Amino acid sequence: MSQALTDPRTAGSGWTLGMVGLGVMGRNFLLNLAERGFPVAGCDRDPAKVAQLRETGRPLGVAGTDGLRALVAGLRTPRTVMLLVPAGDPVDAALAELAPLLAPGDLVIDGGNSHFRDTDRRGAQLRAQGLEFMGLGVSGGEEGARRGPSLMPGGSPEAYRRVGPLLEAAAARAGGDPCVALLGPGSAEHFVKMVHNGIEYALMELIAESYDLMKRGLGLGNGAIGQAFRDWDAGVLGGFLVEITAGIFAQRDPRTGGDLVDAVLGVARQMGTGQWTSQSALELQVPAPTIDLAVAQRDLSALDALRAQASRALPRPVGRLDGDPATFLPHLERALHASMAVAFAQGFALLAAASERYGYHLDLATVARIWRGGCIIRAGLLEPIAAAYGRRPDLVHLLLDPDVARAVQDREDDLRAVVGAGARVCRSRGSCPPWPTWTACAAPGSRPT
DSSP, rough: OOOSOOOOOOSSSSSSSEOOOHHHHHHHHHHHHTTOOEEEEEEOOHHHHHHHHHHHHHGGEEEEEEEEEEHHHOOOOEEEEEEEOOOHHHHHHHHHHGGGOOOOOEEEEEEEEHHHHHHHHHHHHHOOOOOEEEEEEEHHHHHHHHHOOOEEEOOOHHHHHHHHHHHHHSOOTTTTTEOOOOSSSHHHHHHHHHHHHHHHHHHHHHHHHHHHHIIIIIIOOOHHHHHHHHHHTTTTTTTTTHHHHHHHHBBTTTTTTGGGGSSSSSSOOOOOOHHHHHHOOOOOOHHHHHHHHHHHHHHHHHHHHHHHHHHHHHHOOOOOSSSSSSHHHHHHHHHHHHHHHHHHHHHHHHHHHHHHHHHHOHHHHHHHHHTTSSTTTOOHHHHHHHHHHHOOTTTTGGGGHHHHHHHTTTTHHHHHHHHHHHHHHHHSSSSOOOTTHHOOOOTTTTTOO
């Protein structure tokens, strides 16, 4: 914890922070803070959520209030109120109700996935009323909120000095450092969180395509696929998304007793932040094709009825990859590594462009550092990314860093071969004729014939 910051746990009576919105994220974040010694309270329009907070938070001294007025009355001054409500109109409605209850100098934090332009607008409105405003990206899901998320605050240094000890105490740790830092002025934090989610879309799409190549292309069973992901998680691909992908193959469906993965619907609608990332990339003229395609595939997956109709109207057998899976899988691992690195590079290129256009003054090494723990896209790949921007803060593009570029180049042939294999399967009306790539490659990384 920074010595320049005053620890609010010892700074007087009253609640240190009040939370508006007691869904799983808001409730668990309060429990996280309370466990670290901060007196906190929360409120929600739903009495059942307030009752749940009171029950689960009682051992930690967390209070649940019946409304905003009671919450504000119990806060120490200057007050700090955090919102964790759905993005859009609910945030504006909560601010309209909250702002008249506050006094000049009080701080409001928006911890939801708000659009960065909304954050700029709200900040201007609240500052005109004498209030401080801070956006806060929170990543890690329910478990992260409870045990340690990656936190992405933005706004003024003065506002951060007030809540820095609280955020640093609640955040995840990576290499002994808290996964939180003041990112920049204005809406820097919500832009960074938006791009985080866009990268997440891309990584999930790449993992799903790898699964499909193993499942339908190679005909592997769920146990073998799960083992492949476990092996990958133990290597350079190690990270949260690969880890939880491996875990799902061990889960059983309580209704059927079969593998849970086989009961999961192929529907994953996009929730806004991925679309916003693609839109911002187009506005800033930053190519982000991996992220764009991942968003499009989410939209396509939501057209479940249309896809079912098309499969009946345009039937075709599923082609299979010929060759030894034991030979194919190392190439697939290396191809996934290269494509994930490219997805990260696209995201960081977008951050660099936005930093210049919007005056965020982002330190991209810091962004990579706070993503190493707690957040959904935490992965071993972030270590060389942080090192690359640490060496060259003015690095024009991540793929121009010699170490990152070498890692991608060393796997380029694997990536081309895997994509080619998938394309041949898609064109076939049965099994593909024998293709010499996997037997001709003496080792992963060698050039196919």
